[in-house]
Amino acid sequence: MSGRDPHESHRVATPLELLYDLTFVVAFGVAASELSHLLAEGHVGAGLAGFAFATFAVCWAWVNFSWFASAYDTDDWVYRALTMVQMVGVIILALGIPQMYASIEEGEHVDNQVMVAGYVVMRIAMVAQWLRAARQDPARRSACMSYATTVSVAQVLWVGIIVAHTSVAVTFVLVLLVTGVELIGPILAETRKGGTPWHAHHIAERHGLLTIIALGEGVVGTVASLSAGVGNQGWSVDAVLVVIAGTGLTFGMWWIYFAIPAGELLHSRRSRAIPWGYLHIILFASIVATGAGLHVAAYYIEHHSELGSVATVLTVAIPVAVYIAMVYVLVAILVRMADPFHILLLGLTALVFAVAIGLAIAGVSMAVCLVVVMLAPLVSVIGFELVGHRHTSDAIAARLAEESAG
Numbered sequence: 149m150s151g152r153d154p155h156e157s158h159r160v161a162t163p164l165e166l167l168y169d170l171t172f173v174v175a176f177g178v179a180a181s182e183l184s185h186l187l188a189e190g191h192v193g194a195g196l197a198g199f200a201f202a203t204f205a206v207c208w209a210w211v212n213f214s215w216f217a218s219a220y221d222t223d224d225w226v227y228r229a230l231t232m233v234q235m236v237g238v239i240i241l242a243l244g245i246p247q248m249y250a251s252i253e254e255g256e257h258v259d260n261q262v263m264v265a266g267y268v269v270m271r272i273a274m275v276a277q278w279l280r281a282a283r284q285d286p287a288r289r290s291a292c293m294s295y296a297t298t299v300s301v302a303q304v305l306w307v308g309i310i311v312a313h314t315s316v317a318v319t320f321v322l323v324l325l326v327t328g329v330e331l332i333g334p335i336l337a338e339t340r341k342g343g344t345p346w347h348a349h350h351i352a353e354r355h356g357l358l359t360i361i362a363l364g365e366g367v368v369g370t371v372a373s374l375s376a377g378v379g380n381q382g383w384s385v386d387a388v389l390v391v392i393a394g395t396g397l398t399f400g401m402w403w404i405y406f407a408i409p410a411g412e413l414l415h416s417r418r419s420r421a422i423p424w425g426y427l428h429i430i431l432f433a434s435i436v437a438t439g440a441g442l443h444v445a446a447y448y449i450e451h452h453s454e455l456g457s458v459a460t461v462l463t464v465a466i467p468v469a470v471y472i473a474m475v476y477v478l479v480a481i482l483v484r485m486a487d488p489f490h491i492l493l494l495g496l497t498a499l500v501f502a503v504a505i506g507l508a509i510a511g512v513s514m515a516v517c518l519v520v521v522m523l524a525p526l527v528s529v530i531g532f533e534l535v536g537h538r539h540t541s542d543a544i545a546a547r548l549a550e551e552s553a554g
Contacts, residue, residue, distance in 0.1 A: 149220045149284040151345040159350040161357060165217060168231055171238035173361055175206045176436045178242045180365045182249040184443035187463055190454035191253050197316075198249040199440075201323065203433040205241060205263065208330060209234070209270045211425060212299070214354045215334070216274065219344040220281045233273040240266030251316075258319040264306050271303050291341040298333030302326055335422055348418065352411035355428050359405055362435035363398050369442025370394025386515035393518035394442055397468065400525030401435065404475050407532050413482040424481050431474040437467035445514055461508040461517045465501050468524055472497055475528075493531045500524045 152159075179202040186195030213234060221227065244262025251259035275296050282292035305326040309319060337343065370391065414421055441464035447453035448460040455463070476490050504520040 149222055149281045151281075151285050151288060152219055152221060152347060154219075154345045154347050156347060159347045161350070161353055162217075162221065162223060164223065164228060164231060165214070165221075165354065166357070168213065168235055169210075169357060169361055171235045171242075172206060172210055172358065173364065175202075175238055175242040175245070176362055176365055176439075177368065178245045179203055179206065180369075180436050180440040180443065182246055183437065183440040184369075184447070186249060186253060187440065187444045188447040188453040188455065194249070194253040194255075197320065198245075198252045199433070199437065201248065201258075201260070201320075202245050202263070203436060204327065204429060205267050206238070207429040207432050209238065209241075209267065209274075210358060211429065212271075212274055212295075212334075214358075215344070215346055215351065215425070216277055216281075216295075218346040218350045218354070220277070220285070226280070227277070230273045230277055234270045237266045237268075237270030237273065240269060242266070255316055257313055258316055260319075261310050264310055268303050268306060271299050275299050275303075288342055288344060291337040291344050294337035294341045295333050298329060298336065302329045302333075305329060331426065334425075338422060346421070348415035348421075349411035351421070351425075352414055355410070355425070356406060358428075358432060359435065360402065362432050362439075363402055365436050365439025366394060366398035366401070366442060367439075369439040369446070370398070375446070386513055389515035389519050393515065393522045396522040397438070397464075397518075397525065400522065400529055401438070401468070401471060404472070404525055404528045404532070407528075408479050408482070410478075410482065417482060417484075420481050420484075424478055427474060427478060427481070431471060431478070434467045434471040434474060438464060438471065441465075441467055442518075445518060448514055457508045457511070457514065457517070458505060460514065461504055461521065464518065465504055465521050465524075468521060469497075469501055472525060472528065489531070489535065493528050496531075497524050497527045500527060 179199060182202075183195045183199045186192070186198070213231075241263050244260065244264075244266060248258060248260045248263050251257060278292050278296035278299070282289045282296060285292065305322075309322050309326065312318075312322070314322065370393075410424075414424065441460075444453060444455065444460055444463045448455065448457070453460065473494070476494060479490070480487075500520065500523050504517050504524075507520060508514075508517045
């Protein structure tokens with residue numbers, strides 16, 4: 149574990165990384181399903197609180213594994229065995245998500261014992277990886293030990309939260325504090341302790357792959373909405389519109405994410421990697437929440453939801469809006485510029501959301517409202533394809549030229 153070459157040619161995700169990612173399909177699916185149930189029952193606050201807790205735990209574990217793998221993937225038997233342990237941890241965590249949601253709904257305390265147990269299993273295996281790297285890569289020992297130390301301290305604190313067995317409010321305050329410990333590790337290691345040899349193009353590919361996995365929840369949500377409509381009324385115009393809306397929404401969200409060459413920009417601006425990587429957690433969560441919103445739309449169509457038409461549309465529109473905003477923020481971080489054309493596109497996107505909500509208020513069918521929400525990412529797609537790609541390409545070229553000259 150002397151460290152991978154950060155300039156290695158043709159570096160791509162390994163089969164083991166792809167296998168590891170499959171466990172997150174399960175975790176995302178459970179988190180989205182539980183969120184949709186609580187939203188449909190009208191327990192919005194409890195649903196959002198549980199979703200925030202679950203998605204951070206899931207995404208943060210994935211982020212740490214992926215950045216470690218980018219720097220130190222040896223693919224030997226020890227590395228593979230420890231990766232398998234982490235996969236087991238993800239499954240345990242996923243199994244604990246429903247009872248965590250239920251406990252928050254009841255409002256007495258947060259029952260996160262199984263979730264935290266799974267998380268600790270993942271993270272202890274990660275500590276073993278970092279200690280191994282620290283021993284075998286003396287030049288970067290300080291950075292590796294920073295990771296190992298902060299992760300270890302955080303796990304002790306997570307277990308302490310279980311033992312404390314406090315109220316929901318106190319638990320979330322403690323969770324925020326421990327989350328701060330988790331987040332400080334990479335900042336300390338990468339900016340103060342020499343950093344690790346992660347590969348920019350590999351990291352960009354890995355985040356793109358998890359984006360695609362999260363987008364799968366949109367496909368699942370579309371099928372749920374379609375099944376509800378077809379099951380009640382058979383094939384109809386509304387059923388066709390639901391197919392168009394769900395598929396178009398997922399496709400549009402995919403399109404705008406991959407419009408920017410993140411790998412090339414990260415390679416030239418490695419110092420932007422931490423904010424870029426951290427903000428992906430919000431992006432991943434917004435994608436999964438969009439799938440949950442489509443599930444809520446299915447409950448509404450089946451008349452099994454406590455939410456009204458407007459609230460149901462918002463369960464889809466809000467996470468899509470957060471997703472689109474995060475895409476533009478990530479672009480601004482990498483290119484380091486505020487583009488007036490992007491502001492125009494965001495304004496037009498906000499108008500699309502306003503129209504969708506207005507239609508819901510007017511009593512227009514849910515299928516039509518979803519079709520209008522689908523148009524939100526298409527604003528950016530059309531703008532980019534007609535004008536923005538040349539404008540953005542010029543801006544990226546200028547920024548890369550500045551970096552090369554510097």
